[in-house]
Amino acid sequence: MDRKEIANLIYLKLTEEKEQLKAQFKETKDKIGYFYVDDLLPVNITKNIYDNFPSVHNTVARKSLREKKYTAYQLNKYGAILEEVTYAFQDKKVVNLVADICGVEEVFADENLYAGGLSLMGKNNFLNPHLDNSHDKDRNRWRILNLLYYVTPNWKLQNGGNLELWPEGIRKKPVTIVSKYNRLVVMATHQNSWHSVSKVQKNLVRCCVSNYYFSNTPLNSSDKFHVTTFRGRKSELVKDVFLQLDNFLRTSIRKIFKKGIRENPHQYKK
Template sequence: MSADADTQIDYFSDALVNRLTECSASISQQWNNPEGTTTRHFVLDDVLTKDDVNAIYNAFPKNGDGFFDRQSFREKKRTATDLSQYSPILSDITYAFQNPRVVDLITGLLELPGIEPDPDLYASGLSMMFQGDYLNPHIDNSHDAQRNRYRRLNLLFYVSPHWGLERGGNFELWDTTRTHPRTVVSHRNRLVVMETNKTSWHSVSKVIADQPRCCVSNYYFSEVSPDATDYFHVTSFLGRPEQPLRSLLGHFDNTLRNSVSKVLKIGRGKRLINKKQ
């Protein structure tokens, strides 16, 4: 990594630390008092300057060139983990969230010891969703690619301008019955951090706008599971409340994929890592 890249990462890291520190009381309050869901989370707005966020958004390939196209009954979106083929600013903002100062501050505020970032960007990195794209209710894969560490935190930073509720593509955290979501609009310059565990069901509503919804994502991991027990599950999808047949298919699909992974003792989606850091 070049000195210039280090400088840019440090610049973004400084901005993140400053904003997180300014809002530390609100972050702790939100985390410990989740509304509309049992999944602990917090929402932080105005993370970077407007110019910085615009530069990040403009660096995304507007047609998703080079992104991996994920389409199934579970989801429809495009993702990228090999950041070397894009503007350095996309790699810089992604890895700023992995700066030790940022990681230590977030995990300290949330009182979660032993948490580590993931330089491999397993199933994280960049995502783009276009008109008609969606992400059905799901719980994330329990582990990293090597199945050595448990997934603990999901960090989502949204950068698309002029984004409002009416545009769709909004983040949703579900209640215990998976019948009512808490909707968090994917506003530009908004960071959402949520815990990941056996019951942290979340989704993205269908994109309505004819504009790409762009997101920078990271996962943090730990050697100890959220409930201190030993467990494993693949990313598991169900349908929305109005999609009972899709939920039935999801139950069958989740059971099959879980069984295969447990018998073969393998993780899933190992190609979705950054091999060119």
């Protein structure tokens, strides 16, 4: 299937559950607004997407104190269905419908896939609590929504590798959203939308299609520019000190060099 056909299916599913999703986002928007929808696409399509995911050996490994995962964003290297489904989420009618559900206006997709694309996490991979970079690659628009579409069959809570939202802050208990097969999660990104991914516990690979939406204005008027900002968990006190120092150094560099010292390679070069 091509992106137009997939976009039509996404649009129909979101339209079918629109009022329920709007209520879910509205109920949570005062802290970290989010909604999720299950069985987004017909199972045969989702299976095709999963079957075409690259092995971790054909991706870019990201390993640091902040995170351990694999990413893929040069999508023309992989099965065509992966590019088609990724850009289906950027179809104008899908973008406008998601924006309507979330009660926001003037929303734009990102054809460059800056920090988007494919994400894979194997055993012992993790993503520490963090705030997403506040802007797009040129620092012209604000990042406001994060779309995560999970495609690994039979993924369960006990596998780990699940999305964690921290609406009460990173020293309180998170809300865990299982990275369930064929589930789309949409979450707000702003100055207080701390989120993470729990460590993968099983010898399996959690596969995710990721997109970001942007706007000319931030979600919250109090939002300020920031780089991707990581913190340690409550049990990681020493690690937290190093991560806060790392945040300070990277932020200081970006204040001097608007686009950083070098161009971020995590974008689709067509």
